[in-house]
Amino acid sequence: MQDRWNAFMPYPDADVGHAPIGSLFGLRLAVKDLFDVAGYPTAAGNAAVLVASGIKRATAPLVQTLLEAGACFVGKTNTDELAYSLIGGNIHFGMPINPRDPTLIPGGSSSGSAVAVAAGLADLGLGTDTSGSIRLPAAINGLIGWRPTHGSLDNRALRPLAPSFDVPGFMTRSLESMAAVMSAVGMPAANDRPISILIPEDIFETIDGTIADEMIASIRSAAMPIRRIDFISSFSLADLAVAFTTILQKEAWESNKTLFERSPDAIAPDIAARLRAGSRLDDGEMREARRIRTLFSGEIERLLCENMVIALPTLAMNPPTRDAGPESFAAFRSACIKLLCLAGLSGCPQLAFPIASRVGNASLSLFGARSTDSLLMNVARRIGAE
Structure with missing residues (x-):
């Protein structure tokens, strides 16, 4: 398969079988290089991790479930280094x-999986989402x-x-392919x-007014009851982002501490800087961030x-x-x-999908209470996702 989009990792092909029948039969599966697949290494977008990986003997259970539903594996995909970015770049x-x-x-960090699907090289892109790496x-x-x-x-078997x-x-x-995946x-x-x-008015006020109007028109097209609210939380979006980033940086440091201490020069400078920031967070900062997460989760549960x-x-x-330069990337992130x-912060599901727009690409999201994943799919169908 020709990959002029740099979506896939340049690994030698290995035989990865799949069921000859099933709900996903005929759909090609691209797997982010954080999941183990038998016959392949797992690099997580880092050359030192690749060298230490070795060839995996077992496949991650989630990947195996997809294969047993008939999906055909077509390769492991590129990812931002250690899955720790939203841009899609990788110096390695x-x-x-x-x-x-x-x-x-x-966009990242599931950059390769997204590109493989968008380029028509795969039908299903398996990735991960920590701070938005799928959405x-x-x-x-x-x-x-x-x-x-x-x-x-x-x-399991996911870095x-x-x-x-x-x-x-x-x-x-x-949406049909996504519904099939949800079922599988x-x-x-x-x-x-x-x-x-x-x-939520506070959120729609943060984006371009024309796009916001188009999104709300799309929502109205579903002919479902609509309720406008000023805020979804007593916390500002900025405060929620700080709490989220604090927890993220601390956990990212803990996940990658051994790699950082053994091979600090093997990590891109911007990724290393974020890891160092996580290492310096104190207990008081973590307690406050976790307090905000707990209170916000409760607010969302009551709201939904x-x-x-x-x-x-x-x-x-x-x-x-x-x-663009690092400053533009940082502002976007x-x-x-x-x-x-x-x-x-809430642990809730979110489904993102494109809508028609006269002014450019637009993506609307539906956000629901925990375990309402299929409900989001039903609502997206009624809205008429592009």
Whole structure:
């Protein structure tokens, strides 16, 4: 298979079997290089991790479930180093090329899986989402992106970044393929109670007004009850982002401390800087961040207890070009974290999907209570995701 998009890791092919029948038969599966696959190494986007990996003898249980449902493995995909970025770059293996607009970043850290699906090289992109690493590249590449309820999918034989946020998830080109994946991994069907959609004014006010109007028009097209609210939380988006980032950095340091201490020069400077920041966080900062997470989770649980679904933009701003400087990347990451951190802090599922827009690419997200993953799919179908 020709890969002019740099979506896949340049590993020699190994035989990875799959069932000759099943709900995913005929669908090609690209797997982020954080999951073990028998016959392949696992590099996590880092050359030192690759050297130490060796060839894996067993396949991650979640990947095996997909293979047993008939999905055909087509390769392991590029990822931001240690899955610790939202941009899509990698100094060791290069930045994948965005098929939708090669001048833009592909988004990360599930960059290769997103690009493989967007380029038509795969039908199912398996990735991970800690701070938006599925939802953001899905939005940039015009895909459906599903961050499942935290803890709902098997994460064994998956290299961690921040375990209390890490979630395996998927990207597809269609809602039908995503629905098939949800069924194959055991998501329960949605209940048939009436659903209402919440539109938080504070969030929609942060994005371009024309795009916000188009998103709200799309939501209205579902002909479902809509309720507009001023805020979804007593905390500001900025405070929630700080709490999220604090926990993320501490857990990322703990996950990568051994690698950092053994091979500090083998980690890109920007990634190493974030790891060092996590190492310096004190107990007081962590207690405050965890306090905010607990209180926010309680607020969301109470808000969504009556079959409510929150609609929100997936991205806070347009993605930068791939040749932009570090300051542009940092500004983009910081802005997007304020929206992407909500699912991480609460453990709730989020489904991102493209909508028609006259002013550019637009991605709408649905955010629901824990274990309402299938409900989000039903609402997305009614909205008429592109």
